[in-house]
Amino acid sequence: ELKVEQNPLFLSMQEGKNYTIYCNYSTTSDRLYWYRQDPGKSLESLFVLLSNGAVKQEGRLMASLDTKARLSTLHITAAVHDLSATYFCAVYNNNDMRFGAGTRLTVKP
Amino acid sequence: NAGVTQTPKFRVLKTGQSMTLLCAQDMNHEYMYWYRQDPGMGLRLIHYSVGEGTTAKGEVPDGYNVSRLKKQNFLLGLESAAPSQTSVYFCASSYSRVSGVSYEQYFGPGTRLTVT
Numbered sequence: 001e002l003k004v005e006q007n008p009l010f011l012s013m014q015e016g017k018n019y020t021i022y023c024n025y026s027t028t029s030d031r032l033y034w035y036r037q038d039p040g041k042s043l044e045s046l047f048v049l050l051s052n053g054a055v056k057q058e059g060r061l062m063a064s065l066d067t068k069a070r071l072s073t074l075h076i077t078a079a080v081h082d083l084s085a086t087y088f089c090a091v092y093n094n095n096d097m098r099f100g101a102g103t104r105l106t107v108k109p
Numbered sequence: 110n111a112g113v114t115q116t117p118k119f120r121v122l123k124t125g126q127s128m129t130l131l132c133a134q135d136m137n138h139e140y141m142y143w144y145r146q147d148p149g150m151g152l153r154l155i156h157y158s159v160g161e162g163t164t165a166k167g168e169v170p171d172g173y174n175v176s177r178l179k180k181q182n183f184l185l186g187l188e189s190a191a192p193s194q195t196s197v198y199f200c201a202s203s204y205s206r207v208s209g210v211s212y213e214q215y216f217g218p219g220t221r222l223t224v225t
Contacts (some may be wrong), residue, residue: 007150042218042219045216048213088152095159096154099148
């Protein structure tokens with residue numbers, strides 16, 4: 001069974017600092033997604049990673065995928081308050097999509 | 110384009126009542142999905158459809174039924190609502206044969222359902 005583990009579940013950061021969110025999954029996967037969710041809102045797509053070694057960057061966020069280790073990371077560079085949200089990874093395999101529990105990120109001034 | 114829309118946005122049901130949630134997409138997508146999100150958790154897949162007239166079970170299908178009679182619509186039904194079905198329901202769609210391969214899943218705004 002496909003399982004997805006995300007850590008940390010809660011993350012409080014100072015503005016300007018760097019940090020990484022980790023996403024481990026249990027079986028081979030077709031692709032991996034990262035989403036952002038603001039309170040009471042829907043999911044906003046950040047990245048779709050398709051192959052081993054894939055790296056994508058958008059602004060202060062960079063995602064990478066290591067399919068051999070079954071690990072994806074979301075790296076935050078020089079955090080700003082606007083990045084405060086919950087971040088989810090999700091793993092897609094054969095029409096089945098499994099989400100991690102989410103990382104609730106709070107960026108403090 | 111409206112993208113993915115969901116109807117209704119909010120609903121309160123009594124235990125045992127039935128209801129249908131409607132998801133509509135105007136992107137000519139083949140695949141559609143229904144998820145539920147409980148507080149403090151990630152989304153869990155209820156049912157999905159890979160084309161008009163086809164549906165399949167996801168991770169948590171019990172207590173729900175779905176239908177995809179038209180390509181643009183995906184309906185989620187609760188025949189006899191239970192308090193455990195209190196949740197936020199999200200619909201998503203992906204993949205258009207016309208515009209080519211895209212792995213993005215586009216999510217609707219959600220339906221907040223409370224069962225008392």
